[in-house]
Amino acid sequence: MFDILRKSLSTGIVTVPFPPPASSPGLRGAPEINFEEWKDARPATAICPTGAIAAEDRNGTRSVTLDLGKCIFCGLCAEADPAIRMTHKTELAMRKRADLCTTAKYALNSQGAQERLLELAGQEYIQGAPSSRSAGRRCSSTPDPRPSSFDSLGSDLQDRIRKTFGRSLHIREVDAGSCNGCEVEIVGLNSPIYDIERFGIHFVASPRHADMLLVTGPVSRNMELALRKTYDAIPEPRLVVAVGACGCSGGIFGQNYASLGGVDRVLPVDVYVPGCPPTPLALLQGILLAIGKGCQMPKNQVNR
Amino acid sequence: MTTLYDPARILAALQPAFADLTDRFGSRIQAIEAPRPNEVYLQVQMDLVSGLCAQLYRKWQARLVSVFADDVREAAGVFHVYYVLALDAAQGFFVLRVPLTPEQGKVVSLANALPAVNWQEREIQDLFGIPLGGHPNPRRCALHDDWPEVHPLRKDFDVKTALPPFQGERHKFRKVEGEGVFQVPVGPVHAGIIEPGHFLFSVAGEPVLYLQIRLFYTHKGTEKLFENLPVSHGVRLAESISGDSSFAHATAFCHAIERASGIEAPPRARALRTVCLELERLYNHIADIGAIATDVAFVVANAHAMRLKETVLRLNGQLTGNRLLRGMACPGGVRFDWTTEQIKTISNFVRDLMPEFDSLVTLISESSSTRDRLETTGILTPKTARDLGVTGLAGRASGFNGDLRRDFPHTAYDQVQFTVPVYQEGDVLRRMQVRIDEVRQSLSIIEQVLARLPQGPVQVKVPDLHPGAVALGYVEGWRGEIFHWIRAAGPQRLARCKIKDPSLQNWPALSEAILGNIIPDFPVVNKSFNLSYSGTDR
Numbered sequence A: 001m002f003d004i005l006r007k008s009l010s011t012g013i014v015t016v017p018f019p020p021p022a023s024s025p026g027l028r029g030a031p032e033i034n035f036e037e038w039k040d041a042r043p044a045t046a047i048c049p050t051g052a053i054a055a056e057d058r059n060g061t062r063s064v065t066l067d068l069g070k071c072i073f074c075g076l077c078a079e080a081d082p083a084i085r086m087t088h089k090t091e092l093a094m095r096k097r098a099d100l101c102t103t104a105k106y107a108l109n110s111q112g113a114q115e116r117l118l119e120l121a122g123q124e125y126i127q128g129a130p131s132s133r134s135a136g137r138r139c140s141s142t143p144d145p146r147p148s149s150f151d152s153l154g155s156d157l158q159d160r161i162r163k164t165f166g167r168s169l170h171i172r173e174v175d176a177g178s179c180n181g182c183e184v185e186i187v188g189l190n191s192p193i194y195d196i197e198r199f200g201i202h203f204v205a206s207p208r209h210a211d212m213l214l215v216t217g218p219v220s221r222n223m224e225l226a227l228r229k230t231y232d233a234i235p236e237p238r239l240v241v242a243v244g245a246c247g248c249s250g251g252i253f254g255q256n257y258a259s260l261g262g263v264d265r266v267l268p269v270d271v272y273v274p275g276c277p278p279t280p281l282a283l284l285q286g287i288l289l290a291i292g293k294g295c296q297m298p299k300n301q302v303n304r
Numbered sequence B: 001m002t003t004l005y006d007p008a009r010i011l012a013a014l015q016p017a018f019a020d021l022t023d024r025f026g027s028r029i030q031a032i033e034a035p036r037p038n039e040v041y042l043q044v045q046m047d048l049v050s051g052l053c054a055q056l057y058r059k060w061q062a063r064l065v066s067v068f069a070d071d072v073r074e075a076a077g078v079f080h081v082y083y084v085l086a087l088d089a090a091q092g093f094f095v096l097r098v099p100l101t102p103e104q105g106k107v108v109s110l111a112n113a114l115p116a117v118n119w120q121e122r123e124i125q126d127l128f129g130i131p132l133g134g135h136p137n138p139r140r141c142a143l144h145d146d147w148p149e150v151h152p153l154r155k156d157f158d159v160k161t162a163l164p165p166f167q168g169e170r171h172k173f174r175k176v177e178g179e180g181v182f183q184v185p186v187g188p189v190h191a192g193i194i195e196p197g198h199f200l201f202s203v204a205g206e207p208v209l210y211l212q213i214r215l216f217y218t219h220k221g222t223e224k225l226f227e228n229l230p231v232s233h234g235v236r237l238a239e240s241i242s243g244d245s246s247f248a249h250a251t252a253f254c255h256a257i258e259r260a261s262g263i264e265a266p267p268r269a270r271a272l273r274t275v276c277l278e279l280e281r282l283y284n285h286i287a288d289i290g291a292i293a294t295d296v297a298f299v300v301a302n303a304h305a306m307r308l309k310e311t312v313l314r315l316n317g318q319l320t321g322n323r324l325l326r327g328m329a330c331p332g333g334v335r336f337d338w339t340t341e342q343i344k345t346i347s348n349f350v351r352d353l354m355p356e357f358d359s360l361v362t363l364i365s366e367s368s369s370t371r372d373r374l375e376t377t378g379i380l381t382p383k384t385a386r387d388l389g390v391t392g393l394a395g396r397a398s399g400f401n402g403d404l405r406r407d408f409p410h411t412a413y414d415q416v417q418f419t420v421p422v423y424q425e426g427d428v429l430r431r432m433q434v435r436i437d438e439v440r441q442s443l444s445i446i447e448q449v450l451a452r453l454p455q456g457p458v459q460v461k462v463p464d465l466h467p468g469a470v471a472l473g474y475v476e477g478w479r480g481e482i483f484h485w486i487r488a489a490g491p492q493r494l495a496r497c498k499i500k501d502p503s504l505q506n507w508p509a510l511s512e513a514i515l516g517n518i519i520p521d522f523p524v525v526n527k528s529f530n531l532s533y534s535g536t537d538r
């Protein structure tokens, strides 16, 4: 008994503050594309194992999308293409799936390389520069406060959720087909290092006790029903957080005969947490974002 | 007999067994190929398989480590069924290749003699539609009962096929009846943060009479996805077979590619791989030791274990950019070299972890109530373990004296000294003890590797693969032996990748170990095996 106490006391406090003072050193985070200088997306699209960088050519223009909901942060694109570099950004949770994507349009030359940027993140470009300074893509820095599945239900429900869950939240974790990588990190949230209970958040054994479903994995065909049933067993109002590249989009497994793809193919999702797997801090950020604490990175800075 | 091989090329240690087989079965062996000295393919008809296996088992102490099929109907008009037998003492493999015609071919089950192949044979039936004869329980396994008549690993099945939505569970569990017998269903969604699977306990009062395990909930088409995949994408997919073994699976995959193209990773890369494999073992073993303590309500020990696990994950992040070591593996070596500073960080880390780990072990071993809960709980006897072919750490706690790192060394394992812990008792305590011993061995292995770290490149270019080239890659992951078997389609593409995670072999052992125990002990017994659902289901 005394030995246990002595050991605990001599160990001291190991919990990391949140938000953390600095992002974890050395971790490969989201890739960043220098869209203005980008000459050719094809090497990156060919090497990307998940289709997170995908291009479509039509009538001499190319539309390229970087989708952080698919990206596994492997860094292969950055090795193949000098216009891409890997950042250390790992806390990337977003309320809307579309906010994880950045699309650029280019005019192509006769060799199929990109000659001119026409449009970036909805912003028109004329001669390589944004068409109007005030409407530049960095202007909207206020995060969108609405979780997408509640769009139609109005903001009062949103307020109610924050009031209801603001102080305490019970989470039921469901692996809907993951590789168990996400579980390795989710378990860490209960460790003294990340200590999720300090936020009043607990993992519970039954969906009946839960307010939030934390779902990992591409939803496998064999798990779809169990996932739906678990969701139905949670009393309303309830939140769903999709975890990892697979939870966001199906990840490297995508959609196939046995995998339905991302969690939002089956349930309404309130927050998407990219990563392969997301770090515990990225998970914390996503969970807190869902209950209206913390904030998401301004959308247009994610990819820049 | 066609001789597509040079007998002199076969590993000397395999020669006696090889001579015995050719003596005995000579004319009935249709072809022999030895693409690598320790990997000898014997083509035979189905009716010879059980005789060959029996001979190899009895006389040469072989173990059947993988059974799978491959669809080569387009090129050869047949399916191939493969039986991979490992001869630990000879450090080599015999691979039986059985051609089966689509019309009449039938797999004759070995499950009665070798229960270990139970699921593997049924998987062939599910995924290839090759009939299975003589199996004691030939029901579906990989594809659940509501699946339509599809055979996803046939080449004419499109990976993107959209199947009708899941209609509901139709599985019939076996009935267990008797006075006072209750059924307790658990899953597929469990109470903890773990993967999905269904357990049906039949209990009489407290003790468990029978446990039925139903898996493959996380089947997500992984092996199918490998078909036609460029090799570079394959590595990333291999990292997602079982997240907690990302590096081990990726390395087994790279090993297969390297063997198929006849190269070896340079010495420094092999050393770095060894360190990564051991780091993966470290964080998993430490986490499991903590989790086992939690499951018998010693939560403080788990808090310390989680703290130590986190230090390993952070080191992983610093060394490879990813906390689960993802992105590091690549065929021909590793992607990133480490600076002197990083290597210093590892040495310091090992030095600091040793006393911390010792103090964690002391904490647990001095708690007599913990020991009391773990000792004689969930016993898997050496005999049952042998019958089921249980491998890896679970096997070593039940008398299995095998470890690919020692018996089939590659990477840098032939250059370091370590011992393989083996216990006979087979209870939860011994499965924890194996982990404790192995953590210490791992730390020492890392120190030894770093002390003699070779200089030079960490990557060589992998030459193009010959279409049709086949190779077996293998790695002892933290859980046990991992096999990847590949067949190349083109210079940089795959036609097939068969993945064998040790979990597939070890799951049935859980049903045996839990017998006579009480349900409240199931979590700790399950944790002591800590098998991968995803690695099994793929």
Ligand code: SF4
Residues within 6 Å of the ligand: A031, A047, A048, A049, A050, A051, A052, A053, A070, A071, A072, A073, A074, A075, A076, A077, A078
């Ligand atoms: S880092 Fe992301 S975008 Fe780049 S290749 Fe990897 S998965 Fe694709």
